[in-house]
Amino acid sequence: MGRPLRADAARSVRAILEAAEQVLAEDPSASMEQIAEQAGVARTTVHRRFANRQALIEALGASAKRQLMECVDDAHMDTAPPLVALHRVTANVLRIKSVWRFTLGHPLADTPLTAEIWSEINAGALEFFARAQREGLLAPDTDLMWARRVYYALVDEAQHGGGADRDPDQVRQNADALATLVVDTFLRGVGPHG
Amino acid sequence: MGRPLRADAARSVRAILEAAEQVLAEDPSASMEQIAEQAGVARTTVHRRFANRQALIEALGASAKRQLMECVDDAHMDTAPPLVALHRVTANVLRIKSVWRFTLGHPLADTPLTAEIWSEINAGALEFFARAQREGLLAPDTDLMWARRVYYALVDEAQHGGGADRDPDQVRQNADALATLVVDTFLRGVGPHG
DNA sequence: TTCCCACGCAACAACGTTGATGCAAATCAG
């Protein structure tokens, strides 16, 4: 590509991406104008940095998916004990999802690239659940596809309810507590146990 | 209001509502043109029957909410044994949701009227879960708000995955099977039981 | 300090969508 961006240009790009994520999270059909306003930038500047609305959304997708992949990786789903890995990845994903509510929530940001990452993650999840089932964490008669969908749904649900977390510390604690709740509900449901 | 609609007019209205539900389910921002096309009707006819896009969506909301309320009522949540009632209402709701994927899925169709019905249903659900908890169907330490959210999420998830059901009979069987799956997962999760 | 780049601002064309209107033809109801 061209030479590195100047300081103010880089600042604009970051502001725009951040604003786009926030605005689109509340209204996926928000206009470029609204995004520019939230970014504290003129609309033309948005178009200067991102040729299309599509290009902007794809840029969001790239950032988000990269971070998601990263946070899944460092849970070591393939080696850690299933229950530990499950709790860790859940907390990590919840943390990421709270930042990328739009991009990771709406499939609008789907491009060939991101679709590939998705299927990779999905495959990894299925593989993990298979191992979890072999090691007795999941009931032997559980349909793994259903299990995966239930897990995703619970993570989503835990995310949506979570109100405003101010500082990063609070986000982390919240993510841990929610992860416990999600994993618990996922494995034992809400009925009486014992 | 005015006098009853003529036969062809009534047919148009029904066709438009049905078409709107289908089209909007796949693309919530679809144009009136697309809806008209799917209904086999000129766009002007749509505007003749529904002043606004908003009015059309509200009409959808009214129909859907009415049916939803009806199908919740005839599950007799307040008298039947909790497990029976839960299974029955789940099957009923799944059946309705498969028909009103857009209107009951996206909160776009929310008006003062529908919001009222929603809160009524939500209150009923919470009350039901409280009774279920007293009677031992839910663990005593379960947060009822969380339980409700999990239940809604599971119903949604069961709905989304359900591919194309051709005839009404198949829909009914499918709804029963899915209801069993949902209730089971809801109460016991996917971990080993025993 | 000096040069260059990025910015804000204003203006513009192109589009698609919405909503309204008039009219001729088809269709329903008494």
Add this chain to the structure above:
DNA sequence: CTGATTTGCATCAACGTTGTTGCGTGGGAA
């Protein structure tokens, strides 16, 4: 059958959004 109503079609104005361009200005980099 006959009158009333509905519909399709063509047309029009109004809007909001998108994307582009040119210009003057202010802040970053060497």
